Amino acid sequence: MSVLLRCEGITKRYTNVVALDNLDLTVESGKIIGLLGPNGSGKTTLIKLINGLLQANSGSITVCGNKPGVESKKVVSYLPDNNFLNSWMTVEQIVNMFADFYEDFRKDLAYEMLSRLAIEPTCKLKTLSKGNKEKVSLILVMSRNARLYVLDEPIAGVDPATRDYIISTIINNYNPEASVIISTHLISDIEEVLDEVIFIKQGRLVLQKSVDEIREENGKSVDALFREVFKW
């Protein structure tokens, strides 16, 4: 088991707000991790820092030993929380673009998932429904042979049957060399798939524990514990 992600003392401030407050986090390989926290707790900020889209005010982040940048992007497959694809392109063109961009992209896997979810590759992205656009994004991200998958809200916009398919895709893709970080609010749908959960509250890490430990110690699901910890 090796360390894929190491965050040490990260603080990120936006003008008047502290989004992340001296956060430490280590993620080892071979794990599926849930990044959980209420709205505005800093989940997306953390994810953007990992992907080099934001710069921390202080602290350090390394992904497989590299600072976020060209080298880290080769091994991190990132699903943003909003649409990042050109809507005038066809699904096929986007698949080709990804195959050009990333050495570890597996076209065969992408086409297999597209056909399984009945998405026609010749369609332009803008003709697809919101849910189908999200499926395309996720398929692209999961079709890479990355070390670290960072999925920001991957299941929120899709129907329950597709959710099940996505979850089984994540399980099927499991690889002891890689890890998956999933940020989500839909805890009860996904908690059994997770090794570990990370609770973030107001930019601080409040808990990093295995799902079974949480259930053992509290006699309740992670979802129930979340509702308790973050009760208003």
Added chain:
Amino acid sequence: MSWKLDKNRPVCPQITEQICVKIASGEYGAGEKLPSVREVAVAAGVNPNTVQKSFEQLEQSGVIYSVRGSGNFVSDDITIAKQSANEIITNKTANYIEEMRNLGLDKEQILKYVEELIK
């Protein structure tokens, strides 16, 4: 039989128990090859590491054995699996009886309900 998981209990012991039940009920016969860790994980919708841990526990207690490179197999002697399935069944029955007693039923009434509905 599908995998039914209680959200309030740790996943690992539940997978271990249910594999024992599947062996005791004959769904997985003595000496038979078990589905892979990945297959169980996908079917049950749980983490592959958790299933791996269950398999290791089952191997330690002698319920299954693993053969390097070819997977996991049910032991020829399924006594331990049967014992542990028996424990689960006893617990579930005891829970049911307690619930019925809490509803104010006595032994005769509980048996009457079971008798009527079991057909």
